[in-house]
Amino acid sequence: EVQLVESGGGPVHPAGSPCLYCVASGFTFAWSTMYCVSQAPGKEVEWVSTINPISSYTSYAESVKGRFTISRNNARNTLYLQLYSLKPEDTAMYYCSRTSTGPPASQGTQVTVSS
Numbered sequence: 001e002v003q004l005v006e007s008g009g010g011p012v013h014p015a016g017s018p019c020l021y022c023v024a025s026g027f028t029f030a031w032s033t034m035y036c037v038s039q040a041p042g043k044e045v046e047w048v049s050t051i052n053p054i055s056s057y058t059s060y061a062e063s064v065k066g067r068f069t070i071s072r073n074n075a076r077n078t079l080y081l082q083l084y085s086l087k088p089e090d091t092a093m094y095y096c097s098r099t100s101t102g103p104p105a106s107q108g109t110q111v112t113v114s115s
Contacts, residue, residue: 002026002105004096009109014086020109022079022096030074035100036081038092039108047100049081064090086113 008020020036036048049070050059058070069082079096091113095104 002098004098004106006094006096006106006109009094009111011112011114012083012086014088014113014115016086017082017084018111020081020083020094020111022081022106024077024079024096027098029072029077032098034070034072034079035097036070036079036094037097037100037104038094039104040089040092043092045095045101045103048094050100051079083111086111088113 003025004022006020006022008018012018031053033050033052035050037045038048039045046061048061048064049068051070051072055072060068067085071080072078081094091111093108093110095106095108097104
């Protein structure tokens with residue numbers, strides 16, 4: 001059974017730099033391109049970032065480019081999303097996913113940016 005379990009979210013100050021974690025199981029994580037997507041209240045799911053299996057390629061949505069960093073540890077089946085220079089509009093539920101589109105299949109972790 002494929003499982004993706006996110007953590008690391010919570011209420012954060014704009015000057016904060018939380019790291020979101022996603023632990024994967026049930027599939028060969030090391031062979032999988034992984035994605036981070038987000039969903040803000042009342043909005044559709046948006047693609048945030050992509051990382052290929054060997055971390056040689058990463059890509060970011062324009063809205064987070066230069067502020068978020070995606071990485072992975074294949075030995076630990078873990079995906080990371082480091083957030084910096086947060087804005088109120090970054091408030092959303094964040095998910096890791098094996099696809100860049102479609103409804104998330106995991107519970108996500110909520111990030112709420114507030115000063």
